[in-house]
Each structure stands twice: as C-alpha cells, then as structure tokens.
Amino acid sequence: MTVPTAPRRAAPRLAASAAAIAWVAMVHAAEPAPVAASPERLGDPPVLRLDQPPKVQGRPKSETRGGLTVDLDSREQSRAFYASLFLGSATIDPQWSGNVAGCDAGDTSTAFKDRVRDRVNYFRAMAGVPADVTLDPTFNAKAQAAALIMAANGALSHDPPSTWSCWSASGDEAAGSSNLSLGHFGPDAVAGQMRDAGASNARVGHRRWILYPQTRVMGTGDVDPPPGTGSEANALWVFDGNFSDPRPAVRDDFVAWPPPGHVPYPVVYARWSLSYPSADFSGATVTMSTGGTPIETAVEHRASGFGGLGENTIVWTPAVGLVDGKWPAPGDDTTYAVTVDGVMVGGVARTFTYAVTVFDPAVAAAGAEVPTLTGAATLATGETTRLTLDPISFAASHELRQATLIPPPAPLGAEQGTSGVVDGTLAAYALASDLAAAVGTHAYHLAHPEPHDQWFELDGEFLASGESRLRLRSRLATATSGQRAHVQVSIDEGVQWVDVLTQTGNGFPGETSFREVEVDLAAYAGKALRVRFLYTAAGSYFPQVDERTGWFVDAIELVALPAITAAGVSALASDTTSVDFCSPSAAAFLLQARAVGWTGHPALAWGPAHTLTVSGDERACGGAGGGDPGGAGGTGNEALLRLLPLIMDIVLE
Numbered sequence: 001m002t003v004p005t006a007p008r009r010a011a012p013r014l015a016a017s018a019a020a021i022a023w024v025a026m027v028h029a030a031e032p033a034p035v036a037a038s039p040e041r042l043g044d045p046p047v048l049r050l051d052q053p054p055k056v057q058g059r060p061k062s063e064t065r066g067g068l069t070v071d072l073d074s075r076e077q078s079r080a081f082y083a084s085l086f087l088g089s090a091t092i093d094p095q096w097s098g099n100v101a102g103c104d105a106g107d108t109s110t111a112f113k114d115r116v117r118d119r120v121n122y123f124r125a126m127a128g129v130p131a132d133v134t135l136d137p138t139f140n141a142k143a144q145a146a147a148l149i150m151a152a153n154g155a156l157s158h159d160p161p162s163t164w165s166c167w168s169a170s171g172d173e174a175a176g177s178s179n180l181s182l183g184h185f186g187p188d189a190v191a192g193q194m195r196d197a198g199a200s201n202a203r204v205g206h207r208r209w210i211l212y213p214q215t216r217v218m219g220t221g222d223v224d225p226p227p228g229t230g231s232e233a234n235a236l237w238v239f240d241g242n243f244s245d246p247r248p249a250v251r252d253d254f255v256a257w258p259p260p261g262h263v264p265y266p267v268v269y270a271r272w273s274l275s276y277p278s279a280d281f282s283g284a285t286v287t288m289s290t291g292g293t294p295i296e297t298a299v300e301h302r303a304s305g306f307g308g309l310g311e312n313t314i315v316w317t318p319a320v321g322l323v324d325g326k327w328p329a330p331g332d333d334t335t336y337a338v339t340v341d342g343v344m345v346g347g348v349a350r351t352f353t354y355a356v357t358v359f360d361p362a363v364a365a366a367g368a369e370v371p372t373l374t375g376a377a378t379l380a381t382g383e384t385t386r387l388t389l390d391p392i393s394f395a396a397s398h399e400l401r402q403a404t405l406i407p408p409p410a411p412l413g414a415e416q417g418t419s420g421v422v423d424g425t426l427a428a429y430a431l432a433s434d435l436a437a438a439v440g441t442h443a444y445h446l447a448h449p450e451p452h453d454q455w456f457e458l459d460g461e462f463l464a465s466g467e468s469r470l471r472l473r474s475r476l477a478t479a480t481s482g483q484r485a486h487v488q489v490s491i492d493e494g495v496q497w498v499d500v501l502t503q504t505g506n507g508f509p510g511e512t513s514f515r516e517v518e519v520d521l522a523a524y525a526g527k528a529l530r531v532r533f534l535y536t537a538a539g540s541y542f543p544q545v546d547e548r549t550g551w552f553v554d555a556i557e558l559v560a561l562p563a564i565t566a567a568g569v570s571a572l573a574s575d576t577t578s579v580d581f582c583s584p585s586a587a588a589f590l591l592q593a594r595a596v597g598w599t600g601h602p603a604l605a606w607g608p609a610h611t612l613t614v615s616g617d618e619r620a621c622g623g624a625g626g627g628d629p630g631g632a633g634g635t636g637n638e639a640l641l642r643l644l645p646l647i648m649d650i651v652l653e
Contacts, residue, residue, distance in 0.1 A: 031508050032549055034480050034540040040183040040192050043156030045205025046176060047308035048239060065248045067132025068125040068598060072261025075333070075359060076368045077394050080597045080604050081125070082264045082361045087495045088602030089118035091186045094222050098148065100230035103166040105148040108222050112186060113140065116220040116236075118601065119187035120210060123194055126267070127259050128251025129213040139219020139237040143178055145171030146235035147185070147221035154231045156180045174221065178235040179206045185222040189234030194257070195269045197325065202300040204257075204273050208310035209238035211255050211275070214245045227428060227450040247277055252354070255311065256338075260354035264361040268327040271300065272318060272338075274352060275311040280304045280344035286316045287339045295319060295336070314340060324538065333359040362498055371398060371593040371607035373579070379612055382619030384582040387591065387610065389572070395595035397574050399603055402581075403567035405463060405588040405611070408558040412458070414442035424455040428545065431456055435547035438473035438514035438554035446535035447550030448483065449543050455534040457494070458556070460563050462531070463590060463609055464524040467560035470500075470531065473514040475552040479505025482539035485551045487519055490530040492605035497532055509548060521561070526608045528564055528592065564590055582621035583614045 070081040092115060098106020117135050125131035145168045150156055152166040158176045160167060181189040193206035209215070219237035223230065252260055255275040258268045282304035288295040296319035303312035318336070321328060340352040364370075375387035391398055412420050414432035425431045426449055433445035446454040462468075476485050487501040500519050521529065535551050542549045572579070572593070583589065592606040 032478055032542050032544045032546075034542050040181065040189075040197075041156060042182075042192065042196065042198055042201060042206060043158065043180050044200055045203065045209065045309055046158050046178060046180075046238065047205075048243060048310075049308065065130035065132060067130055068121050069131070070125050071394070072126070072259060072263070074394070075262040075357070075365050077597075078126075078262040079264065079359070079361045079364070079368075080392075080394075080595070081122070082267070083492065083495060083604055084597050084602050085118055085122040085125070086264075086267065089115040089122065089187045090495075091115070091188050094186060094224050096222065096224045098144075098223065098225075100148065100152050100166070100223070100225045103148065103152065105144045105166075105168075105171070105221070105223075107141075107144060108186075108220075108224075112222070113220055115187050116190060116222070117218075119190040120218060120236075123190070123210055123257075123267075126263070127211045127255050127257060129211055129255055130216075130248050130250075133215060133218055136217045136219050136237075136240070139174070139217065139240075140221065141219075142170040142174035143219040143221030143235040143237045144223075145221065146174035146178055146180070147223045147233040149175065150180055150182055150235065151223040151225060151230040151233035154182065156182055174219070174235055174237055177239040178219075178221075178237045179209060181234040181236075182231050185224050185232045185234045186220070189222070190236065191267070193236065194267070196271060197269075202271075202315055203303070203307070203309055204271055204301070204313060204315050205309040207257060207273065208275060208313055210236075211257065212238070212243075212310040213248050213250050213255065214242045215240055216242050227426060254352050256352075256354065258356050258358070260356060262333075262357045262359055265327050265329055265358050266361070268356075268358050270317055270322055270325065270327070271315055273313050273315045274340050275313040276343065276345060276350075276352075277311045278345065279312045279350070281312060281314040283344070284314050284340055284342045286314065287341070288318055289337045290334055314343075327358070329360050330358050333357055362496065369393060371395075371595050373591055373593055373607070373610040375581075375610070375612075377612060379581070379583070379614045380619070381586055381614055381616035382582065382584055382621055384580050384621065385612075386578050386580050388578050389576060389593055391577065391593075392595040392597075392604075395597055395604075396599045397596045398572045398576065399569050399594050399596060400572055400579060401567055401569045401590075401592045401594070401606060403564045403590045405562040405590055406565055408462060408561045408563055409460075411555055411557040413437075413439055413554050413556070414444050415440045418456070420459050422457040422459050424453075424457065426450060426452065426454065433552070436475065436477075436514075436552045438475070438552075440554075443473075443475075443514075443552045443554035444533065445545075445550055445552050446485075446533065447545040448535065448537045448541045449545055451537035451541050453534060453536050455532055457530060457532040458558075460530075460565070461493075461528045461567075462558060462561035462563055463611075464521050464527050464529050465560055466522045466525045468521040468524065469559035470519040470521055470561075471555075471557040471559060472517050473554040474503070474517045475511045475514045476503050476505060477510040477512075477547070477552065478508045478542055478544075478549045479510055479551070480507065480537075480540050480542060481505055483535065483537050483541050486532075486534040486536065487517075488532045488534055489521065489524060490532065491524065491527045494530055494532075495602060495605075497534070514552070514554060528590070528606055528609060529561070531558075562588075581612065584620050585618055586615050588613050 094108040094112040098104040121131040196204040217240040221235040281302040301315040335357045372390040428449040483505040488497040
C-alpha cells in the first residue's frame with residue numbers, strides 16, 4: 001500500500017499539547033503496513049552422476065590429509081573452536097564487484113572467500129572428517145557465474161534453462177556441481193546448507209556434500225546485491241573429482257551431525273543424521289534419550305543404495321521443542337544418548353552408539369581456563385615489574401595487549417552525525433536522523449527497508465567495573481513482534497555479542513515518546529567491552545523508514561566505563577609464562593592476554609583486565625628498582641623487549 005509522508009516531529013520548543021495534537025494527526029494518517037520477509041531458500045541438493053564425473057581439481061591423491069582438528073571431549077575446546085572458527089568466519093562485507101542488472105557476476109574479496117572456506121572446515125573438523133578443504137580459483141569463478149544466475153532469476157536450478165536471465169555456460173556447469181542458496185550468501189549460506197531445512201531436504205544432501213570425507217577442493221560464488229536489485233545467492237561447488245578415492249581416516253568411523261561430544265546449540269539443527277559408506281539403512285531404527293528419559297524420534301530418510309549424494313545416510317528429527325525452528329538454548333549442558341540399530345554394512349548388522357552434549361557457548365564452564373595476568377597493581381615510573389601469565393593449555397600461542405585508560409566519553413547523541421559510532425545500516429536511510437529526538441534535534445534511527453540486521457556500535461572499547469552502567473533514551477516505534485531491539489555487549493572484540501537488554505515490537509503505533517533506560521553492566525567487571533545497538537527482523541516487518549517506524553536511540557551515557565585507548569598487541573612465545581612491564585611515564589595501564597587456539601585463525605577473547613597505575617616523574621626504563629629482566633630463562637625479558645616499543649608509542653602520542 002502507498003503510505004503518505006507523515007509530518008515530522010515538532011520542534012522541541014512546542015508545547016506538549018501541540019505535540020500531542022501532531023501525534024494524533026499522524027496516527028490517523030495511513031497506517032504503515034508490514035510485509036513478509038523472504039526466507040532463506042535451498043533447492044534440491046546436487047546429484048553426482050557417475051557416468052559424467054566432474055573434472056579433477058586440486059592436490060595429488062597421495063597427499064596425507066590434515067587440517068584443523070578439535071577435541072570434542074573438551075567442552076571448553078569445542079567452545080573455543082566455535083568462537084574462533086564459526087563466529088570468526090561470520091559474514092563480512094564481501095566487497096562484491098558485480099551488477100545483477102548488467103549480468104556482471106563480479107567477484108568477492110579474498111578475505112571473504114577465506115571465511116567461506118573456514119566455515120566449511122569448521123563443520124568438517126567438528127564432524128571428524130579431514131578439515132583441509134581449499135578453494136579452487138576455477139571453481140570460484142564458475143560458481144560466481146552460477147550465483148549470478150540464481151540471484152537474477154530469484155530461483156534455484158541445478159540445470160537452469162538458457163532462457164533464464166544472465167545464463168552462461170560456466171554458470172550452468174557450476175549449478176550442476178554446487179549447493180545452491182537464495183536469501184543467504186557466504187558463511188551464512190554454508191550454515192544454511194548444513195541446516196538443510198525444508199520439505200525437499202529430508203535427505204540432507206547439502207550437508208552430506210559438505211561433510212563428504214574424500215572432498216579436497218571446493219569453490220564459492222557469492223552475490224550480495226543492493227536492496228531491491230536482486231536476491232542474495234551462493235553457489236558452493238562441492239564436486240572435485242575425488243569422489244571415488246579411498247575413504248580417508250575419520251575420527252568416529254561414521255559421520256554424524258551433530259557429532260559425538262560437546263556441540264554448541266546454535267549448530268545443533270532440527271535434522272540429525274548419521275552417514276556411513278555403502279550402508280543399508282532401510283531397516284535401521286533410531287532411539288534417543290536424555291537423563292534416562294526416552295525422546296521420540298521420527299526417521300525422515302533411510303538410504304539403502306547409491307543415490308548420488310555422497311555417503312549413505314539416515315536422517316531423523318528428535319521431538320524437542322524448537323524455538324522458531326532452531327534448537328533451544330539449554331539452561332544446563334544436556335547429553336543425548338543416540339543408538340542407530342539395524343544398519344547393514346557388507347551384509348553384517350551394525351549398531352552405532354554415541355552421545356551428544358549440547359551446551360550454550362556463551363557460558364563458560366566452572367573452572368574453565370582463562371589467560372590471566374597477575375602481579376603488582378602500582379608501579380613507579382622507570383621501574384620494572386614481572387607479571388605472571390596463566391595460559392590456556394590447548395592454545396597454539398598467546399598474545400598480549402597493553403593500553404591506557406582515559407575517562408569515558410561525554411553522553412553521545414546524533415547531533416554530530418555518525419561521529420563516535422560505527423554505522424552498520426543500509427544506505428537506504430540515515431542513521432543520524434532528525435525525524436525524532438529525546439535531546440536536541442537528532443537521534444540514531446534503526447529501520448528495516450530490508451529484513452537484514454541493522455546496527456550501530458560505539459566506536460571503541462570500555463573497561464567495566466562493579467559500578468558500570470549504560471544509560472540511554474529509547475523509543476521503539478511501530479514494529480512487528482518479529483522486529484526486536486537489542487542492546488548488546490561483546491568481550492571478544494565483536495566476535496560474539498550478548499544481549500543485555502531486548503525489546504520486542506508490539507505493532508502500530510508502538511512507543512510514541514522516548515523513555516529512560518539503564519543497563520547494569522556490573523556482571524562484566526574486569527572485562528573490556530564493546531557496545532552495540534542491534535535491530536533484527538524475523539517473519540513480517542515494517543519496511544518504512546519514517547518517524548513512525550523503527551527504533552530511535554538517543555543520549556547514550558557510559559557510567560564508570562573508562563575508554564581503552566592507545567592499544568597495542570604483541571605475540572608471545574608459546575612457552576611464555578611471564579612478562580616484564582615498565583613505563584617511563586605516569587599513566588593508568590590495562591594489560592590483558594588472550595589465546596590463539598588455532599594458528600592463522602581468530603584469537604579468543606581477552607582474559608581478565610589487569611590494571612596497573614604508574615606514577616612519578618618521567619624516568620627511563622632500565623630495570624632498576626624491580627624485577628629481574630634476565631630471569632626466568634630470559635622469557636620475561638623477551639616479553640619486555642616486545643612491550644617497550646608499545647610503551648614508547650603511547651608516550652610519543
């Protein structure tokens with residue numbers, strides 16, 4: 001429906017009665033209408049035809065398989081792997097260079113492709129199959145052409161007709177060799193293919209190709225057009241010519257999703273599966289229980305012969321109360337015992353028994369290892385002190401961060417545009433808006449012209465204490481129950497975000513004025529925080545971006561949250577257990593350590609903050625007055641040599 005432009009918010013100097021009259025007039029104007037969000041779509045999985053094997057690409061077949069590994073017997077290692085490899089591979093701006101209208105497939109950045117690869121290898125490592133898949137440039141280019149075809153036509157086909165818009169021979173070839181997604185792209189599409197939802201995907205064929213043990217090389221094509229110019233799309237090339245190779249060693253003999261061991265609940269999907277080569281599941285049964293209590297299961301698919309979808313697989317759904325189709329967050333770690341019986345392998349009956357422990361990765365286990373620095377809290381200028389590092393045992397290495405602490409910024413509004421914030425909104429509307437305000441004439445505005453996450457983040461990090469508070473003025477105007485406002489914090493530099501406040505829309509007209517909100521952040525004492533305001537949409541949503549719709553935020557105040565500035569990070573040797581610190585100038589310092597769980601992949605969250613106040617007149621660092629820079633086998637001295645350039649950078653600033 002056409003929605004006429006409503007009058008903007010009256011100037012603050014108007015009397016309350018005049019403002020009320022203006023609001024009533026606006027309410028009686030045409031009411032904004034919600035629309036339905038376009039869900040992620042998967043087509044049928046690609047089927048391999050042995051009479052037309054794909055071209056061989058990649059490494060020699062004699063090469064020993066390797067790649068990422070994770071110990072799922074360890075809850076904390078699984079939790080760390082999820083943070084580093086799954087969340088660390090979250091979708092970033094693909095920097096797509098194409099154009100749907102011009103049938104230009106374009107390309108995406110190398111960094112983006114690397115994240116798609118990492119997401120694939122996360123699932124493979126978790127499932128216990130070789131997690132060393134690489135992306136082939138030829139496959140990438142052809143998959144890019146296939147993704148363009150799907151995006152341009154808003155439809156999926158492994159054999160697109162030549163009459164389709166933007167059809168090409170290379171795109172047609174890739175379409176027949178790829179998992180295809182609409183509505184998602186990149187790492188998110190890989191997760192959607194592992195989820196394998198939808199009535200046509202009871203065979204979980206997309207999942208089976210991602211986890212096929214013999215696969216060595218894939219390709220990714222991703223299209224992320226501007227709103228209204230085409231659909232988001234992904235083509236993940238999964239046929240690399242190694243289908244008939246000998247099966248490499250896999251951790252559990254079978255391949256299951258979710259796999260045996262500790263598994264974060266966000267990647268425990270409604271459909272469970274178990275695969276085994278050449279197995280006959282036609283007479284197989286599945287039983288599950290938790291805490292001795294049986295759980296009803298419904299088998300959706302049993303494979304008894306080659307179906308062109310990788311290893312034979314049985315698929316079932318446990319009768320667990322899903323939340324919006326997703327596995328619910330467990331209050332406590334929950335172990336599910338699984339038995340798949342009556343499986344015939346080479347004429348011999350087999351039984352597979354294993355256990356899956358579902359846990360919340362946002363919650364650390366009691367006694368979990370944390371990279372902690374301990375030592376002096378005060379120091380004189382020029383004096384050296386030794387801090388002890390308690391490392392994480394399974395980490396490949398550690399890093400050290402040093403920064404200075406300054407008072408928190410003044411209350412923040414949108415009067416200066418987007419200065420002081422990171423803008424994560426679409427270009428279809430302005431984040432700094434004059435449509436409504438609690439103070440002055442502008443406020444931050446989040447809306448959904450498209451049902452994508454909309455957010456802005458305070459630019460910087462802040463150190464929390466027991467006195468820390470976040471204050472703001474908030475107005476959630478017209479919004480559906482599927483639209484939700486989130487105030488979030490992150491303690492790992494934005495890899496994971498945790499809600500500290502949420503509000504769900506309640507239709508038209510929603511809140512008609514701003515209200516004061518205060519969030520207690522004392523639970524994060526000793527942590528370095530980032531703060532984000534996120535507006536999400538699921539199901540139907542209001543696409544308007546006027547003063548009647550969306551979330552308005554103003555007058556953001558950080559209480560007892562000093563800003564972290566002039567930060568520098570240095571690598572620590574793998575055997576480092578202490579670091580020496582010295583500053584020639586007076587300042588309040590923050591020092592933290594973090595683990596790098598898997599070399600070449602994102603580090604984990606920073607450990608507890610160690611604050612150190614240095615006082616006194618300028619005095620050069622020379623080791624006198626404290627510590628023994630040459631002690632501890634030289635380990636502490638090596639760390640000091642790395643820290644001194646960081647200290648001097650801070651002093652020179």
